[in-house]
Each structure stands twice: as structure tokens, then as C-alpha cells.
Amino acid sequence: MDYLLHIFIVFLIYAIFAISLNLELGYTGLYNFGHVAFFGIGAYTSALLSLAGYPVTLGMVGGMLLAGVLGTLLAIPALRLSGDYFGIATLSFGEIVRLFFLNERWLTKGPMGLPGIPRPAWIGEGVAGLPRFLIFCLLLTVMVFLVTRRITRSPFGRALKVVREDEYVAQALGKNTLSFKVRAVAVGSILAGLAGSLWAHYISYISPADFTLTETILVLLCVVLGGRGTNRGPILGAFVIIFFQEVIRFLPIPPDFGRFVAPLQGMVYGAALIILMLKRPEGLLPEYKQ
Amino acid sequence: MEYYAQLLLNGIIAGSIYALFAVGLTMVYGVFRFINFAHGELIAWGAYIAFFFTRSPFSLPIYLAALPALAIAAVIGLAQDRFVYRKLRHGNRITLLIASIGLSYFLRNGIRLIWGSDLQTYGLAPVRGFFFAGLSITPTQIAMTAAAIFFLGILYFILTRTLLGKCLRAVADNMTLAQVMGISIEKVSVTVWLLAAVFSAVGGILLAVDTNLEPLMGLTNLVKAFAAVLLGGAGNVWGALLGGLFIGIAENIGVAFISPGYKDFISFALIVLMLLFRPRGIFGIIGGFR
Numbered sequence: 001m002d003y004l005l006h007i008f009i010v011f012l013i014y015a016i017f018a019i020s021l022n023l024e025l026g027y028t029g030l031y032n033f034g035h036v037a038f039f040g041i042g043a044y045t046s047a048l049l050s051l052a053g054y055p056v057t058l059g060m061v062g063g064m065l066l067a068g069v070l071g072t073l074l075a076i077p078a079l080r081l082s083g084d085y086f087g088i089a090t091l092s093f094g095e096i097v098r099l100f101f102l103n104e105r106w107l108t109k110g111p112m113g114l115p116g117i118p119r120p121a122w123i124g125e126g127v128a129g130l131p132r133f134l135i136f137c138l139l140l141t142v143m144v145f146l147v148t149r150r151i152t153r154s155p156f157g158r159a160l161k162v163v164r165e166d167e168y169v170a171q172a173l174g175k176n177t178l179s180f181k182v183r184a185v186a187v188g189s190i191l192a193g194l195a196g197s198l199w200a201h202y203i204s205y206i207s208p209a210d211f212t213l214t215e216t217i218l219v220l221l222c223v224v225l226g227g228r229g230t231n232r233g234p235i236l237g238a239f240v241i242i243f244f245q246e247v248i249r250f251l252p253i254p255p256d257f258g259r260f261v262a263p264l265q266g267m268v269y270g271a272a273l274i275i276l277m278l279k280r281p282e283g284l285l286p287e288y289k290q
Numbered sequence: 291m292e293y294y295a296q297l298l299l300n301g302i303i304a305g306s307i308y309a310l311f312a313v314g315l316t317m318v319y320g321v322f323r324f325i326n327f328a329h330g331e332l333i334a335w336g337a338y339i340a341f342f343f344t345r346s347p348f349s350l351p352i353y354l355a356a357l358p359a360l361a362i363a364a365v366i367g368l369a370q371d372r373f374v375y376r377k378l379r380h381g382n383r384i385t386l387l388i389a390s391i392g393l394s395y396f397l398r399n400g401i402r403l404i405w406g407s408d409l410q411t412y413g414l415a416p417v418r419g420f421f422f423a424g425l426s427i428t429p430t431q432i433a434m435t436a437a438a439i440f441f442l443g444i445l446y447f448i449l450t451r452t453l454l455g456k457c458l459r460a461v462a463d464n465m466t467l468a469q470v471m472g473i474s475i476e477k478v479s480v481t482v483w484l485l486a487a488v489f490s491a492v493g494g495i496l497l498a499v500d501t502n503l504e505p506l507m508g509l510t511n512l513v514k515a516f517a518a519v520l521l522g523g524a525g526n527v528w529g530a531l532l533g534g535l536f537i538g539i540a541e542n543i544g545v546a547f548i549s550p551g552y553k554d555f556i557s558f559a560l561i562v563l564m565l566l567f568r569p570r571g572i573f574g575i576i577g578g579f580r
Contacts, residue, residue, distance in 0.1 A: 031387050033327070077566040084325045085565060087387055088520075091327070092513045092558040103551035213509065217395050224388060259406065266399030273392025274374055281385040 005130040011242040012137040013198050016144050018222035018234035020191030025220070026228035026287075027152055028184040029164030030079070031087040033216060034094025035192055038067040040211035042193025043200035044101060044108060047117040056120040056201060063197035064190045071189025075182045094216060101208040113207025117200050125204075133202060140198065141235075144191055149231045151187065160184055161229070217269055224276055227283035236284055292424045297542045303431050303500075305538020306438035310493030311511055312518035312530035313445060314486030320462040320525035321482050324383065327390040328370060329490060330512030331397035334505065336363040336491025337498035338401055344412055352412055352499060360491050366397075367487025371479060394508070401505045410503040434496045441492050442531060445485065449527065454481060462525060510554060514541075517557035520564045 017039060024030045042063035049059035078089035101108045108114065123129045123136060151157050162170045163177050170177050200206050218241060226237025245265075253261060276283070315329045339362050342348075343355035374393055378386045419426040449455035454477075460468040461478045469475055494507070515530075518537050522529020537557055544556045 025384070029384060031384060033391055074562075077562055080565065084387070085520075087327070087391075088325065088513075088516045089561060089565060092516065092561055095509070095513060096555055096558045099552065099554060103549065213395070217391070220388065220391070228384075260403055263399040263403035267396050267403065270392045270394070270396025270399060274389050274396065277385045277389035277392065278374070278377055281382065 002127050002130055005134050007242065007246050009130070009134050009137050009202055010246075011239055012134070012141045013195050013202065014219065014222060014238040014242055015141050015235045016198070017192060017195035017219050018226070018238045019144055019148050020188045020195060021219050022223045022228065022230075022234040023148060023151070023191070024184055024188040025223055026230070026233070027157060027164065028160045028181055030181060030185065031084070032090045032185070032188070033087050033213075033220075034090035034092070034097075035188070035219060036211050036213070036215040037090070037094040037097040038071055038189040038192035039196035039199070039215065039219075040097055040101065040208075041067045041070060042196030043206050043211070044114070044196075045193070046197030047114050047200040047206055048107070050118050050201070051114065051116070056118060060194065060197040060201070063200075064193040067193025067196070068186050068190035071192075072182060072186045075185035076178075079178055079181045079185070091213075094211075094213065098208050098211055101211065108208070111208060113205060113209075114200075115205045117204045117206065119201050119204070137198060137202075140194065144194070145231065145235070148191075152231065156180075156183075164229075214266065217266075217273070221269055221273055223283075224273065224281075225283055227285035227287060229287040230283075230285050233283055233285045240284075294543065294546070296425050297546060298539060299425050299427065301539030301542035302535065303427075303435055303538070304542060305535035306435050306442075307493045307497050307500075307534075308511070308514050308518055308538050309531040309534030310438055310441060310489045310496070311515035312522070312534040313442070313527050314489040315512075315515045316519045316522065316525055316527055316530040317458075317462075317482050318486050319519065320527070321458070321465070321478065322375070322379065324375075324386050324390070325516070326370075326375075326486075327387065327512070328394035328397060329486065329515065330508030330510075331394050331401075332363055332367055332487050332490040332508075333494035333497070333511050334401055334503075334508035335366055335397060335494075336360065336487075337494035337503050337507065338405055339363065339491075340495045341405070341410060341412060341498070341503055352414065352495070356492075356495050359495060360488050363491030364484050364487045367483045368480065371483045376479075394512075398505055398508060405503075405505075407505055412499060412503075414499065430499060434500060437492065437496055441489060445489070445527070448485070454478075458482065513554065513561075514557045517560045517564075520561055 021032060021035050024032045024035075044063075045066045046056070046059035046063035049062050050056045074089065074093055078086045102110055104110070119125055119129055119133065120136070123132045152160070159170065159175055159180055162173070162175070163180050167177050170180070222237035222241050223234050224237070225240060226235065227233030248261070248265065311329070311333055314332070315326065318324075318326050318329070336359050340352065340355045340359035343350045343358055344352055348355070370393060374389050375386065378389055414430070417429050419428040449458065457468070457473045457478050458481060460471070460473055461475065465475065494511075497507070497511070514537055515534070518533035519530050521533030521536055522531070537560065540560065541553055541556050545553055548555070
């Protein structure tokens with residue numbers, strides 16, 4: 001039962017993470033291949049602030065803000081050119097942020113990571129706090145879902161889709177496309193920061209190894225599998241992927257083969273992305289019904 | 291002073307390897323107008339297959355093991371195009387990029403599956419370096435530079451002195467027009483993938499001779515190749531060559547001033563600076579291929 005609660009909490013955190021990427025990738029058509037950086041920034045900021053004795057809520061807000069600011073600062077130079085460059089810049093940004101976590105031992109304790117990150121006081125630590133943490137995550141997920149739905153259905157959201165489909169049309173209609181894209185990245189980064197800080201307070205231990213390209217691929221798969229540019233798609237994608245990941249743990253794997261499980265899983269994720277792109281690029285819930 | 295001269299020399303040697311990575315990446319960009327995120331895995335696979343042939347039952351010396359490694363890397367390069375990219379070439383760009391990052395993740399985990407995640411070396415005996423005008427250089431490094439110059443010379447010959455090279459430049463300039471003029475796109479695309487795969491594999495093997503093999507070597511060097519491509523102006527082969535040299539030098543001189551943990555940061559900083567100030571590349575004026 002507790003394990004089921006755990007799976008649901010991880011699913012909800014990934015749902016927020018996937019929604020945040022979908023705003024950039026699905027709605028605005030920006031290939032962010034380093035989205036995990038903002039997840040990590042949110043996690044580390046929130047963890048460090050709460051370990052320094054500030055309230056957890058303040059830490060989470062701090063994590064979201066810093067992720068948003070850094071996302072904006074990265075987006076302004078990287079978005080002045082076509083989408084491919086944004087892919088490069090974000091991919092390498094993700095690596096740089098990981099290097100930063102790894103090397104700045106005075107701040108992040110390097111590869112040792114940060115243990116003992118507290119949860120909000122009213123939730124309580126350990127297994128006893130799981131149901132209340134689940135409710136906390138559920139509330140936040142619903143809030144994020146409603147906020148992004150409101151954003152994407154507003155004129156701003158429609159303008160984002162125009163930018164995605166044809167930047168010149170958007171410009172001809174008098175839209176400042178750079179400003180739209182930067183704002184999409186800013187909101188996406190803030191939400192990724194929220195997901196990251198939830199992750200840190202839930203798992204209570206973070207290290208640079210938690211914020212690698214693997215996580216980016218995982219969340220990318222959530223978005224693409226569920227359906228890019230839809231509100232419900234990323235949530236469905238996160239549900240399928242997280243449950244798949246947890247089911248694997250129960251497979252009877254001989255101990256000698258333990259070494260092969262992680263790479264095989266990675267190969268499955270990579271192959272799933274390729275096959276999805278070849279056979280069903282619109283995902284499980286297509287944006288437009290045929 | 292000699293210290294800096296030594297760093298410069300090391301930089302030129304490293305840079306000639308980066309140039310090998312970058313020319314392939316930029317050629318693929320020049321012809322197909324997309325950035326192959328799986329390019330780094332060609333580097334890593336080349337190095338690992340050579341590693342495979344240096345072990346029993348083959349136990350070949352490294353210069354012989356390189357030959358089957360180059361052949362297999364070329365097959366992987368062609369297979370990338372045949373089974374994934376060719377089918378997506380005329381579709382949505384975002385599907386192409388997601389497929390390429392999925393492919394890179396698939397191939398990287400393939401390496402981890404077969405050879406494990408630990409550092410490996412070719413197990414070559416260390417050789418005593420020569421001292422020349424106060425600078426130390428090992429025979430391995432001389433061989434590396436010679437190999438890099440040899441392969442880049444071949445590239446120069448193919449691109450400027452053969453009909454195939456002329457076709458390649460024509461397709462890069464304007465694919466539709468080249469097709470109208472009766473140039474076989476298939477022939478050109480096979481050539482581009484062959485060249486890109488062989489050059490990255492050569493670079494990967496040389497790099498592994500000098501340092502070591504690890505599954506992440508593809509990703510790390512992909513970022514460097516990107517930076518070199520941007521420096522040279524995307525699609526410009528000679529620009530990418532100079533860009534690779536520049537990055538090798540900048541990295542090696544850079545470690546005199548910043549912590550070695552941030553060596554990879556230099557290429558990232560260059561990417562952001564280039565995107566901000568000179569998106570067309572600094573060597574773009576020199577011309578050449580494309």
C-alpha cells in the first residue's frame with residue numbers, strides 16, 4: 001500500500017515535470033533537451049534553503065524563482081536562432097548545471113549529495129507522511145494542470161501555437177515571437193523548478209547523479225508518448241512511463257543480470273522514442289482528431 | 291612561458307581530434323539541415339569497437355583493430371540514415387530531432403550493456419615523450435596528429451578534386467536545384483553519412499588512445515563538436531575544422547586559469563557567446579564547402 005502511494009507521488013511529480021516540458025515542446029515547438037537542469041536547480045535551491053533553516057514553502061518558491069530566472073537568461077540568447085540551436089544550448093546547459101552541482105562542493109557537497117532534506121512540517125517525515133504528501137502533490141498537480149490549461153487556452157496560448165506552426169505568420173500578425181518563446185520557457189522552467197523541489201523534499205536526498213540526460217529522456221518520453229500539445233497527454237504519458245518503470249522492479253531478474261537492467265531499460269526508452277517518431281509522432285492522445 | 295607553449299601544443303593536438311568530430315557533424319547539417327544528436331555515439335562506438343578488437347579472441351594491435359572498427363562505424367552511420375532519418379527527412383523537424391536524441395540514448399545504453407559503465411583503456415604501454423625546444427610530445431601524440439592531418443587531407447581532396455565532392459557541395463547549396471540537375475541525392479547522402487561516421491570513429495579511437503573509453507564520451511565530445519560547428523558557421527567544413535582547433539586550444543589554455551572540473555564549461559561558454567554575438571560563426575567568411 002505504501003509502495004502504491006510512493007508510485008503515485010512519483011507519478012504526480014513527473015506529471016508536473018512533463019506538463020512543464022509540454023508547454024515548451026508541445027505548444028511552442030521548442031526542443032528543450034536540457035529540461036532536467038531546471039528540475040535540478042529547483043531541487044537544489046529548495047533543498048539548500050530548507051537545510052539552512054528556512055521554511056520549506058519559502059525554499060520551494062525560491063527554487064521556482066531561480067529556475068525561472070535562469071531559464072529566461074538561457075532562453076534569450078539561445079532563442080534568437082532557429083530551434084536546432086536551442087536544442088544544443090539546452091543540452092549543454094543541462095550538462096553544465098550537472099557539472100556545477102558536482103564541482104561546487106562548498107555549496108552542494110559535490111558527488112556526496114545533500115541528505116536529510118526536510119518535508120513541510122505539517123506533512124511529517126517517513127512513511128507516516130506519505131498520504132499527506134500525496135495530497136500535497138495532488139493539489140499542486142491539479143493547480144498546475146488548471147493554470148497551464150488556462151494559459152494554453154488563452155490568446156497567449158493560441159499565439160504560442162502560431163509561433164510553433166509558422167514563425168513568419170506570427171511575425172506578420174504583429175507578434176514579437178522571441179518574447180512569446182522566452183515567456184513560454186520562463187513558465188516551463190518555473191514549473192520544472194516546482195517539480196524538482198517537490199522531488200527533493202519527497203526523496204529527502206539528492207545528488208548530481210539524479211539530474212542527468214536520463215531524466216530528460218524520461219520526461220521527453222512522457223510528453224511524446226502522451227501527446228504533444230495537449231493538456232492531458234503529458235499526464236497520461238507520465239502515468240504509463242512511471243508505472244512501467246516500477247513494474248520492472250518486480251520482474252524476477254537473476255542477480256547475475258542485475259548489471260544489464262539499467263542499460264536495457266535505457267535502450268527501451270531510446271527505441272520507444274524512435275519508434276514513436278516513426279509510427280505515431282502525435283502520441284496516444286493526438287492534438288487534433290482526424 | 292614554456293608552460294603556456296606546452297598547453298598550446300596540447301591544445302593543437304586535442305583540437306585536431308575535435309576537428310575530426312566537427313567536420314562530420316557540420317557536413318550532415320550542411321546537406322540535411324538538421325543537427326544529428328546521435329553523432330557523438332558514432333565517436334563512442336568507433337572507439338569501443340576498436341577496443342573490442344584489441345581484446346581476445348582477436349588481440350589485434352590498435353592500428354589494425356581500427357580498420358574493422360571504422361567499417362562497423364560506417365555501417366552504423368548508414369543504418370542511422372537508412373532506418374531512421376531517411377523516413378523522417380520530409381516530415382516535421384521536431385520528430386526528426388526527437389528521434390535523433392532517442393537514437394543517441396539507445397546507442398549509448400547499448401555501449402553500457404555490452405561493455406559496462408566503467409572506464410576502459412586500450413592498455414597501451416606508456417611511451418616516453420620527446421623533448422623538443424623544452425616542449426614534451428609523445429610518439430602517440432605525433433601519430434594522432436599525423437592521422438588527423440591525413441584524414442582531413444583526404445577530405446580536402448574528396449571535396450575539392452572529385453566529382454563526388456562537387457555534387458556534395460551542390461546538394462549542400464541547394465538540394466532541389468541539385469536534384470533538378472540530375473545529381474543523385476541518394477549517392478550524396480550515403481557519402482555524407484560514410485564520411486561523418488568514419489571521421490567520428492577515427493577521432494574517437496585517437497581520443498581513446500590518448501585518454502580512455504567511457505560510455506559518456508560521445509555526449510561530452512558532441513558538445514565540443516557543436517561548439518566547433520558554431521564557431522565555424524553551421525555547414526561550413528573548413529570553419530568547423532578551425533573551430534575544432536580553436537576549442538582544443540581554448541580548453542587547454544583555459545585550465546591554466548580555471549578548475550579542470552570545468553574544462554567542459556569552456557565549450558559551453560563559447561556556444562552561448564557565439565549564439566549571442568556571432569550566430570553566423572567567425573570563420574564563416576573564409577568560405578569553402580557550402
